[in-house]
Amino acid sequence: MYTLGIDVGSASSKAVILKDGKDIVAAEVVQIGTGSTGPQRALEKVIETSGLKKEDISYTVATGYGRFAFKDADKQVSEISCHAKGIYFLVPTARTIIDIGGQDAKAIRLDNNGGIKQFFMNDKCAAGTGRFLEVMARVLETTLDKMAELDEQATDTAPISSTCTVFAESEVISQLSNGESRNNIIKGVHLSVASRACGLAYRGGLEKDVVMTGGVAQNAGVVRAVAGVLKTDVIVAPNPQTTGALGAALFAYEAAQKN
Amino acid sequence: MSLTQGMSAKKLLAYYQNKADQDAREAKARGDLVCWSASVAPPEFCVTMGIAMIYPETHAAGIGARKGAMDMLEVADRKGYNIDCCSYGRVNMGYMECLKETAITGKKPEVLVNSPAADVPLPDLVITCNNICNTLLKWYENLAAELDIPCIVIDVPFNHTMPIPEYAKAYIADQFRNAISQLEVICGKPFDWKKFKEVKDQTQRSVYHWNRIADMAQYKPSPLNGFDLFNYMALIVACRSLDYAEITFKAFADELEENLKAGIYAFKGEEKTRVQWEGIAVWPHLGHTFKSLKGLGAIMTGTAYPALWDLHYDADDESLHSMAEAYTRIYINTCLSNKVEVLMNIMNKGQIDGTIYHLNRSCKLMSFLNVETAEIIKEKNGKPYVSFDGDQTDPRVFSPAQFDTRVQALVEMMEANLAAAE
Numbered sequence: 001m002y003t004l005g006i007d008v009g010s011a012s013s014k015a016v017i018l019k020d021g022k023d024i025v026a027a028e029v030v031q032i033g034t035g036s037t038g039p040q041r042a043l044e045k046v047i048e049t050s051g052l053k054k055e056d057i058s059y060t061v062a063t064g065y066g067r068f069a070f071k072d073a074d075k076q077v078s079e080i081s082c083h084a085k086g087i088y089f090l091v092p093t094a095r096t097i098i099d100i101g102g103q104d105a106k107a108i109r110l111d112n113n114g115g116i117k118q119f120f121m122n123d124k125c126a127a128g129t130g131r132f133l134e135v136m137a138r139v140l141e142t143t144l145d146k147m148a149e150l151d152e153q154a155t156d157t158a159p160i161s162s163t164c165t166v167f168a169e170s171e172v173i174s175q176l177s178n179g180e181s182r183n184n185i186i187k188g189v190h191l192s193v194a195s196r197a198c199g200l201a202y203r204g205g206l207e208k209d210v211v212m213t214g215g216v217a218q219n220a221g222v223v224r225a226v227a228g229v230l231k232t233d234v235i236v237a238p239n240p241q242t243t244g245a246l247g248a249a250l251f252a253y254e255a256a257q258k259n
Numbered sequence: 260m261s262l263t264q265g266m267s268a269k270k271l272l273a274y275y276q277n278k279a280d281q282d283a284r285e286a287k288a289r290g291d292l293v294c295w296s297a298s299v300a301p302p303e304f305c306v307t308m309g310i311a312m313i314y315p316e317t318h319a320a321g322i323g324a325r326k327g328a329m330d331m332l333e334v335a336d337r338k339g340y341n342i343d344c345c346s347y348g349r350v351n352m353g354y355m356e357c358l359k360e361t362a363i364t365g366k367k368p369e370v371l372v373n374s375p376a377a378d379v380p381l382p383d384l385v386i387t388c389n390n391i392c393n394t395l396l397k398w399y400e401n402l403a404a405e406l407d408i409p410c411i412v413i414d415v416p417f418n419h420t421m422p423i424p425e426y427a428k429a430y431i432a433d434q435f436r437n438a439i440s441q442l443e444v445i446c447g448k449p450f451d452w453k454k455f456k457e458v459k460d461q462t463q464r465s466v467y468h469w470n471r472i473a474d475m476a477q478y479k480p481s482p483l484n485g486f487d488l489f490n491y492m493a494l495i496v497a498c499r500s501l502d503y504a505e506i507t508f509k510a511f512a513d514e515l516e517e518n519l520k521a522g523i524y525a526f527k528g529e530e531k532t533r534v535q536w537e538g539i540a541v542w543p544h545l546g547h548t549f550k551s552l553k554g555l556g557a558i559m560t561g562t563a564y565p566a567l568w569d570l571h572y573d574a575d576d577e578s579l580h581s582m583a584e585a586y587t588r589i590y591i592n593t594c595l596s597n598k599v600e601v602l603m604n605i606m607n608k609g610q611i612d613g614t615i616y617h618l619n620r621s622c623k624l625m626s627f628l629n630v631e632t633a634e635i636i637k638e639k640n641g642k643p644y645v646s647f648d649g650d651q652t653d654p655r656v657f658s659p660a661q662f663d664t665r666v667q668a669l670v671e672m673m674e675a676n677l678a679a680a681e
Contacts, residue, residue, distance in 0.1 A: 081671045116672050123646075123648045
């Protein structure tokens with residue numbers, strides 16, 4: 001039996017096809033999210049990669065901010081439950097999940113059976129999320145995929161506040177005009193993102209293993225900063241952008257079996 | 260035959276809400292006094308004196324629910340009120356400015372002509388009480404200063420420990436007597452203590468039937484959706500010392516009892532989970548919050564906010580200590596441990612599976628203890644919770660998608676707990 005999970009996020013669309021609730025047949029990411037052609041393109045891509053036909057899919061679960069806009073789904077599940085499900089499947093020792101996506105950051109505490117004990121999300125604003133990094137990359141005249149490498153070359157950490165993306169942007173501009181090195185500023189930006197996410201993780205009571213997921217987990221600079229703040233090892237989920245979609249595909253499998 | 264005979268509770272609610280405003284307009288036209296009052300300030304003294312009452316918090320909530328808050332907020336913005344101030348206060352300041360302009364120029368400003376706000380008259384005096392927050396002191400002092408009218412303040416100190424000490428009750432009873440003396444001067448007549456007893460009795464009958472309604476949420480499935488408490492609370496706030504509230508609440512409680520007997524429940528379809536709502540409603544998005552829960556099979560069967568007006572006391576107690584206790588034991592005027600106890604009792608009674616905490620930008624007092632309260636309760640009873648950012652009347656603070664994600668996750672956690680328990 002094949003099931004599909006689709007995670008329609010604010011910044012990207014992810015799709016995973018699962019065979020018999022165990023084997024990942026295909027996983028695809030399209031870097032454009034809800035309200036765009038992204039979800040449909042992610043669906044078409046994952047179908048193509050898998051070599052299957054749409055009719056082969058027994059059940060589809062949608063998650064992410066655009067979950068209700070994706071009309072081909074049989075059911076919608078929140079991204080909190082989907083990330084928890086996907087991570088527990090990949091890393092059964094996970095007890096704390098830090099998920100940083102396009103517009104939100106969340107910390108999820110799992111019990112020994114993979115159930116959600118508690119979760120905390122960013123509130124008030126999107127500072128400390130993927131959007132924050134995008135804005136910073138633009139000001140620093142670099143791209144998201146180069147930020148980790150530049151961070152590694154830093155000799156110091158420039159302090160960047162994490163209360164507001166717009167204020168942080170002007171802070172970065174001011175640091176640049178004061179002659180601070182770009183690499184040090186990038187390291188500061190990563191620490192700023194990490195400190196907000198870690199604040200959420202502490203609220204849930206930190207327990208190992210700590211697993212990072214979401215698009216921002218692909219940035220090794222942020223991962224190093226999180227590990228530094230938490231003073232613990234951090235496992236990066238395999239293919240971290242697609243863990244929500246994987247969780248959705250697992251929920252789809254469970255639902256299909258009940259039907 | 261009376262006009263209201265045979266009316267459903269819903270019709271009575273609309274009828275008496277309008278009538279209370281009409282009473283105030285007619286009083287104003289006759290040259291009688293109109294008082295604007297804080298929502299949990301005692302109305303008993305003013306009603307005894309025959310003063311018509313208007314409640315700015317309820318009025319602002321109504322404007323918010325009818326999508327008219329932004330216009331009034333903008334008037335307040337232009338007067339320099341910061342968005343960090345309570346939005347009830349800002350909506351009311353905006354409305355008051357419009358009425359004042361009308362009174363001075365004889366012409367209604369455009370913003371008021373187009374507003375869905377209920378038409379209420381300017382006050383001749385205001386009465387406030389700090390038993391639910393201290394913003395109400397500055398807000399009402401400001402109203403009094405802007406309009407050059409008397410401001411009666413009833414000081415009700417915060418209860419850092421429970422139970423409430425006798426000296427606190429004695430102090431508040433003195434505050435009541437002081438308010439009565441002020442009213443005697445303002446009204447130019449002596450206080451009628453016999454009438455006062457009747458008003459207290461009336462208030463107690465209203466409170467009794469209000470509590471009957473809230474009690475219906477204990478049944479599973481529930482004949483009452485807690486959101487109805489948000490709808491009906493306008494009368495426990497604004498008309499508890501009149502028979503308007505008693506008549507309406509009795510009718511609603513009777514209807515609910517009949518429904519329970521007949522097996523008619525609030526949730527059409529299967530009531531899958533039961534939630535507690537902590538905090539003031541998000542009035543401009545009331546429909547969204549209600550539908551979002553409904554769509555997930557969740558019903559609200561517990562909320563401490565409407566229970567603020569569970570103001571039962573001994574109406575025969577001439578020392579007024581019992582009445583003083585009723586007006587000070589309000590859970591947001593008490594310590595953290597008492598708040599936890601109050602919420603846990605509501606959870607137990609309403610057979611609650613999880614809690615939604617409204618982190619309300621306007622109401623610091625109700626919101627700042629939420630984080631600690633939530634964690635203590637979770638530790639004690641293991642029920643999951645979520646919190647969301649919102650505001651009681653400023654529609655800009657609430658994000659529907661953020662609310663939906665959090666609430667859906669809560670429902671999934673509650674369902675997982677229920678499945679594990681089976």
